[in-house]
Amino acid sequence: MMAVLIVGVYSLLIVTGSLLGGMIPSRFSISHLGMQIILSFVGGLMLGISLLHLLPHSLEHMTHSQQIVTSVDSSIKSDQETHTDEASKVVTAEQLDAAVADAQTTMSKKFARSIAYTFMSAMAGLLGMFYLIRLFHFHQHGPVATDDHDCSHHDHGHHHLSWGGVAFGLSVHSLLDGVALGTAVLADARHSATATGLAGFGVFLAVALHKPLDALSITSLMQSSRWSRSSQQAVNAGFAAMCPVGALAVMIAGQSALLESHIDTLVGIALGVSGGVFLCISLSDLLPEVQFHSHDRLKLSGALLLGVAGAYAIGFLEPSHYQYM
Numbered sequence: 001m002m003a004v005l006i007v008g009v010y011s012l013l014i015v016t017g018s019l020l021g022g023m024i025p026s027r028f029s030i031s032h033l034g035m036q037i038i039l040s041f042v043g044g045l046m047l048g049i050s051l052l053h054l055l056p057h058s059l060e061h062m063t064h065s066q067q068i069v070t071s072v073d074s075s076i077k078s079d080q081e082t083h084t085d086e087a088s089k090v091v092t093a094e095q096l097d098a099a100v101a102d103a104q105t106t107m108s109k110k111f112a113r114s115i116a117y118t119f120m121s122a123m124a125g126l127l128g129m130f131y132l133i134r135l136f137h138f139h140q141h142g143p144v145a146t147d148d149h150d151c152s153h154h155d156h157g158h159h160h161l162s163w164g165g166v167a168f169g170l171s172v173h174s175l176l177d178g179v180a181l182g183t184a185v186l187a188d189a190r191h192s193a194t195a196t197g198l199a200g201f202g203v204f205l206a207v208a209l210h211k212p213l214d215a216l217s218i219t220s221l222m223q224s225s226r227w228s229r230s231s232q233q234a235v236n237a238g239f240a241a242m243c244p245v246g247a248l249a250v251m252i253a254g255q256s257a258l259l260e261s262h263i264d265t266l267v268g269i270a271l272g273v274s275g276g277v278f279l280c281i282s283l284s285d286l287l288p289e290v291q292f293h294s295h296d297r298l299k300l301s302g303a304l305l306l307g308v309a310g311a312y313a314i315g316f317l318e319p320s321h322y323q324y325m
Helices: 002-022 032-065 068-081 086-136 152-159 163-191 201-224 229-254 257-292 297-317
Strands: none
Touching: 002 163, 002 201, 002 229, 032 086, 032 163, 032 201, 032 257, 032 297, 086 163, 086 257, 163 201, 163 229, 163 257, 201 229, 201 257, 201 297, 229 257
């Protein structure tokens, strides 16, 4: 129940941020440099969340699903129980050593399998998001350029794609963000019966900071196409609702008795896929800066490092079972 409450609070804050982000084109003006600094910080944060949180958490659940520790303990315990009489003490010691060696070999194989599953999941998430971006060209943040300023070539995707395609692509993206959020909170809740309000906080913060930028992309395109403000707000509200839908779907699935025996594997896969999605999103924001933003490189690099440092610091706010560093 606490996990559901946490997801509800997170979703409410994310929806609020998304709605506010969609209002930016009609109410505020953000400079090109200001937008790039924001993108650098959020990109660094998402990069850190992916590599320092989601993928390690995925590996932990994959490892647990392989029952690595219990396989070692059961092998040793079984050998001890079958050799308890006084006359076989020497044999027991030898066989115990053999049992430990066999268990360690099994553990190594299972751990390698867990690593492979984690990175296969991450690869699936990264490639899925990459082809989604390539198909819909939606990951272009900032107001639509209306003149020939030197930065207008960054928005080339806006000019040959309708706002509908962008909205659809970003909605799928938002749904995946919701899956990542729900999975992160569910993973924390499974480790602790007294999950705190900081469960899944890193994923929440990354999504909450990134979602207004996505909403800005949609409403700025609609504004350039001369859609009414009420229409922009309606579409933005539908987009904002996608993240809670994804999170709610995960929470419902997590309560299913049919999935209980495979829950660690499923959570591990979902976290791995989410890590790949976050990695792709962050790099799609950060890599263009290498080619197009040689100016202001010090400010943008500083914002990037600040975002990564923020992701690292969030690790100390997580439940104790996730504090690897």
